[in-house]
Amino acid sequence: MNNLTTFWYLTGVIAVLAGTTFLTRALPFLVLSRAANHPLLNHLGRLLPPIVMVLLVVYSFKNDAALSVSFLPELGCLALVAVLHLAFRQPLLSIVGGTAAYMTLVQMGLS
Amino acid sequence: MTVSPLNAAVFRTSLPVLFGYLPLGAAFGVLFSDLGYHWSYAVAMGIFIYAGAGQFLAVGLIANQAGLTEMAIATLLLNSRHIFYGLSLMNRMHNRGWRKWYQIFGLTDETYSLITSTPVPHGINAGQFHFRITAMNQLYWVVGCGLGAWLGSQLEFSTDGIAFVLPALFMVLTIEQYKHLKDIRPFLTALLIGIGTLAFVSRDHMLLVAILLSLSVLMMQYASINRRATNE
Numbered sequence: 001m002n003n004l005t006t007f008w009y010l011t012g013v014i015a016v017l018a019g020t021t022f023l024t025r026a027l028p029f030l031v032l033s034r035a036a037n038h039p040l041l042n043h044l045g046r047l048l049p050p051i052v053m054v055l056l057v058v059y060s061f062k063n064d065a066a067l068s069v070s071f072l073p074e075l076g077c078l079a080l081v082a083v084l085h086l087a088f089r090q091p092l093l094s095i096v097g098g099t100a101a102y103m104t105l106v107q108m109g110l111s
Numbered sequence: 112m113t114v115s116p117l118n119a120a121v122f123r124t125s126l127p128v129l130f131g132y133l134p135l136g137a138a139f140g141v142l143f144s145d146l147g148y149h150w151s152y153a154v155a156m157g158i159f160i161y162a163g164a165g166q167f168l169a170v171g172l173i174a175n176q177a178g179l180t181e182m183a184i185a186t187l188l189l190n191s192r193h194i195f196y197g198l199s200l201m202n203r204m205h206n207r208g209w210r211k212w213y214q215i216f217g218l219t220d221e222t223y224s225l226i227t228s229t230p231v232p233h234g235i236n237a238g239q240f241h242f243r244i245t246a247m248n249q250l251y252w253v254v255g256c257g258l259g260a261w262l263g264s265q266l267e268f269s270t271d272g273i274a275f276v277l278p279a280l281f282m283v284l285t286i287e288q289y290k291h292l293k294d295i296r297p298f299l300t301a302l303l304i305g306i307g308t309l310a311f312v313s314r315d316h317m318l319l320v321a322i323l324l325s326l327s328v329l330m331m332q333y334a335s336i337n338r339r340a341t342n343e
Contacts, residue, residue, distance in 0.1 A: 051325045
């Protein structure tokens with residue numbers, strides 16, 4: 001492809017992906033803004049975040065975009081994060097501690 | 112130079128995302144640079160699209176010279192879980208006007224997690240706090256995309272395993288959510304659904320299926336609470 005064709009193709013791709021991505025994030029605000037105080041939405045607003053948080057933790061076992069994990073090292077290091085956080089409740093300490101342990105395992109070839 | 116309490120709190124809160132987004136963004140950039148296009152396109156994708164999995168998917172679709180309709184459908188399916196993030200934020204959106212729409216635009220998994228799990232520090236405006244967290248996270252991502260695409264495969268990844276910061280962050284936020292909610296049932300429900308979908312649903316659809324299942328559980332629970340309330 002010449003430069004101009006490339007430019008228009010990629011600009012089109014970026015426009016379409018930007019539009020669809022934004023649509024998925026904005027849809028409830030566009031459609032439901034009048035129902036914002038409905039008790040069902042309050043119920044979901046209270047309980048959906050904790051559920052999503054747990055699901056994102058579990059999902060990371062399958063999300064191999066950058067982690068090439070086998071099961072046990074990640075599980076062990078997540079347990080370490082939880083223990084550190086329950087003991088000291090310092091988010092950075094828990095995250096850095098668990099990640100350092102995980103990186104050590106990975107770079108020693110254990111993962 | 113002095114740092115305002117607001118900016119200090121924003122930086123402290125978003126720091127784990129910095130260590131997650133820089134390497135992940137760079138991984139995307141390196142992958143993108145293999146296509147042979149100018150690095151500025153990778154930066155433009157980080158600025159205008161701003162979606163982790165979505166941009167990785169796009170590299171594959173561009174490599175195959177996929178049509179725009181196919182791309183739109185693939186992206187809608189991949190990102191549809193974000194619809195449900197918005198549902199739970201309707202009552203917590205402190206911003207108005209363009210700031211509100213920027214915050215919605217920047218609603219990634221990580222930003223959603225920080226905003227719903229971190230209490231706003233005392234004396235700090237919630238809208239400003241959330242807006243700046245959203246912007247800082249995107250800045251980390253865009254810098255990562257640009258660095259990766261610019262340096263390309265010359266980049267040495269001696270940082271293997273650093274992407275663990277994101278699951279670690281989600282773990283910490285799960286515990287924070289529990290301390291706030293003090294009810295173990297939603298967590299156990301999510302764990303059960305998570306493990307079930309992990310075992311039986313493909314990687315691309317797992318999160319969406321899991322969120323839809325959770326949503327149905329919450330709706331049924333809501334209906335039964337209402338029934339009880341009307342019976343009394």
